């Protein structure tokens with residue numbers, strides 16, 4: 001795990017929501033917690049966590065009866081297991097709307113997996129007779145947060161153990177924060193286009209399709225009001241960034257970046273960079289290896305090249321590019 005940097009040396013922290021039990025608070029139905037050391041000990045040096053326990057916030061005690069998602073005659077409901085007449089669906093679903101002031105500034109949300117309230121993906125759904133069904137759903141609170149904030153980067157703590165998902169989520173949080181800062185400052189069309197210019201290769205690495213869609217949209221920027229342009233651009237950007245481009249996508253972006261160094265590098269340097277990108281493509285070295293070389297040569301390159309967030313999408317000290 002990377003060594004944390006003392007908080008006083010860090011810039012402003014990014015506000016990110018989190019299920020309260022992941023911070024070690026004993027708020028689970030059984031009186032326990034689900035501490036995520038990665039969140040508490042590493043991400044907390046960059047993120048200011050805004051914690052929520054939806055079940056406690058709708059007035060349930062700790063400990064309490066366990067609940068689950070049930071496919072009933074009245075649709076998908078969140079029912080207590082022992083007393084299914086106790087239906088908490090409406091209270092949990094409406095909570096996100098009531099917490100708007102707290103949720104609005106967030107640039108990401110880390111949920112607890114497998115929870116009927118907080119699970120953001122693939123939570124088990126049950127038949128009223130208690131049998132587990134083949135279909136999967138989302139926790140009631142997490143579903144509503146995602147409905148109200150469709151572009152908000154969302155992940156589950158369990159999935160953050162996967163290096164690709166972890167890197168993707170953290171990249172999206174930093175990018176979303178940067179975009180939100182621009183959006184809040186009433187940008188001009190030119191400023192939105194300039195913002196996109198520096199994200200081009202990051203988006204290309206994740207999704208060629210979204211990269212092309214964003215290009216087409218911004219080529220016709222003058223046809224839209226600025227607010228419509230910002231809404232459309234944000235959707236394309238954040239939807240594209242959810243994709244895991246993998247080695248194929250990253251190799252493509254690396255090769256495009258290499259193209260900008262054509263006139264700067266001599267033959268040996270070009271060959272070394274080409275060989276390193278190929279080593280990355282076939283899985284011999286992690287992404288950080290060719291990126292270090294691209295960063296190393298950035299001194300002589302154009303501002304456009306140097307501004308590419310693909311070169312450093314998040315703080316080096318997180319070490320996330322060493323594992324993908």
Ligand code: SF4
Nearest residue numbers: 020021028053112118
């Ligand atoms: S998963 Fe959500 S509702 Fe359950 S204890 Fe954790 S924060 Fe509370």
